[in-house]
Amino acid sequence: MNLTIVYTGRSFPPPPFDQEISMMQYYRLLYDGEHAEIFPRARSVAKEQRLVRRRVGVRSWRQVEKVFSADNQYIVANFSSLVAEVPADLLNRSLGNISADVEEGPELEFISSVVTDSKPKEKIWAAVTQHQVDGLVAYRTRRDESGGVWFEWVLADKYLPHEDGRGADIAWVEEWGENDRKDRFLRVERQRIERDGVAIQQLVFKMEGDNVIDELDIDEYASKYKLDIPEDEELSGVNELLCGAITNDETLLHPRGRSALRNIDGLQEEINWTITRDSIVFEKHGKPKLAIPKGLWDTVANDNLKNYGGRFVRNADLEVVSYNENNGAVPMYITWDAKIQQSFEHVTRLIKYMLAISKTSPQAAGLEEGKGDSGVALLYLWIQSVIKAEAIKDKFDAGIKDAVRKCMLLENALGSGSLKVANPVIEWDDMLPKADSEKDTEEIEKYAGGVQSLEATVRRIHPDWSEKAIGEEIIKIQEDQASAGRSNPQYTQPPRVDLGGS
Structure with missing residues (x-):
């Protein structure tokens, strides 16, 4: 029984991933605001046919029919993007320093280099947003010829785990050639846990459209298109895959997670349609219309008949007109006054329903006041979004730690081999902003209470300082404390002694 994924003779993506990836594409269109492609009522907005006049000569005009597309009328108020981006905003603000759980040594230096090359702080927003849209985001470790090791985020539709749980494929499509004549190929990086360690294999397949045809020789493919493809490797002693995934809202029926936009x-x-419907009504009736007496219209139309061969009246024709005492020449503007308060309230209700279902605070959408007098007050206002983001944070905390630890395994297998493999330490700050004075007071109280070190206190009060600046500040504080102890009698007096007796 073949427990890996078979690609040849099938369309890509292969079952059972095809339906799942199809839904990912749907939610990506929903997030990107491409709603006219996925919502039926967007395509069913009636196309208007209007009769307009087009000049065909110096003094001749022709009546033509022009179709106005529904795409120009369908309005997208994309609150679904807010659902995915609010947790990303909170985690992006919260992620702090990543370091080894040691004060010095090769592990500290290695993890520092991995963090520098991987840039988790810069990429956390994109990873969390995609995690919310797709329901999953993957990661894998990388190593180049110079010895640099890092981890990178991988889209969910490229991460295909094997049925037995002992392997996974990272699969993607490459295209070569001109725009109208491109050759398509399926690239696969396959990882399998074997008896002696992890085997990493590079595969390539020829494609016709979405169908995978034949497997090709990877060396010939790399030579033809001048690609630097790693050699197949077997990493002895490594008993886990060097890739992984972070799921969102997984269940027993959906172990690979579910989109937050479901x-x-x-x-x-319904929000789009309600706003679009009001917009169409305003387009037809909201603009003031100029009404003129019939006699004036006939006068201008007859002049145009003589000059241009057709009876019509343009707006420009009414700028200067002749005055007829019998018919009059007093234009009137007709305006349309609609009561749309109920429509606005309906849209607001729909938005609140959407936020409630997606566990997003109304303050995040600007529907309610989002300011608090203190950090605690602000937390209670944003409590729904914070609780949701805290759960996502726990998953990314475990995922980033696992990715960095796998980098250490890769370095031991291909590099020095002397690292003590352990999870790094990740510092997470508050997700919501606080006044500097309030934040500093909290950190000082933690240090004074003995539940936080001086280094952690300085680092959290000054998150933008360099390691050198933090170290110098710690030395200064320790020197000041020692000096204060020498000059303060409470520190220099010997303890009282009870000698007994008189």
Whole structure:
């Protein structure tokens, strides 16, 4: 029984991933605001046919029919993007320093280099957003010829685990050639846990459209297209895959996670449709219309008949007109006054339903006041979004630690081999902003209470300082404390002694 994924003779992506990836594509369109491609009512907005006049000569005009596309009328108020981005904003603000759980040594230096090359702080927003949209985001370790080791985020539709749980494929499509005549190939990096360690294999397949045809020789493919493809490796002593995934809202029926945008697409469509419907009504009736007496219209139309061969009236024709005492020449503007308060309230209700289902605070959408007098007050206002983001943070905390630890395994297998493999330490700051004075007071109280070190206190008060600046500040504080102890009698007096007796 073949427990790996078979690609040849099938369309890509292969089952059972095809339906899951199809839903990922749907939610990506929903997030990107491409709603006219996925919502049926967006395509069913009636196309208007209007009769307009087009000049065909110096003094001749022709009546033509022009179709106005529905794409120009369908309005997208994309609140679904907010659902995915609010947790990303909170985690992006919260992620702090990543370091080894040691004060000095090769592990500290190695993890520092991995963090520098991987740039988790710069990429956490994109990773969390994609995690919310797709329901999963993957990661894998990398190592170049110079010895640099890092981890990178991988899209969910490229991460295909094997059925037995002892392997996974990172699969993607490459195209070569001109725009109208491109050759398509399927590239696969396969990892399998074997008896002696992890085997990493590079594969390539020829494709016709979405169908995978034949497997090709990877060396010939690399030579033909001048690619630097790593050699196949077997890492002895490594008993786990050097890739992994972070799921969102997984269940027993959906072990690979579910999109955070599920269950809100219908509400999003109704929001768009309500706003679009009002917009169409305003387009037809909201603009003031100029009404002129019939006699004036006939006068201008007859002049145009003589000059241009057709009876019509343009706006420009009414700028200067002749005055007829019998018919009059007093234009009137007709305006349309609609009561749309109920429509606005309906949209607001729909938005609140969407936020409630997606566990997003109304303050994040600007529907309610989002300012608090203190950090605690602000927390309670944003409590729904914070609780949701805290759960996501725990998963990314474990995922980033696992990715860095796998980098250490890769370095031991291909590099020095002397690192003590252990999870790094990740510092997470508060997700919501606080006044500097309030934050500093909290950190000082933690240090004074003995539950936080001086180094952690300085680092949290000054998160933008360099390691050198933090070390110098710690030395200064320790020197000041020692000096204060020498000049303070409370520190220099010997303890009282009870000698007994008189």
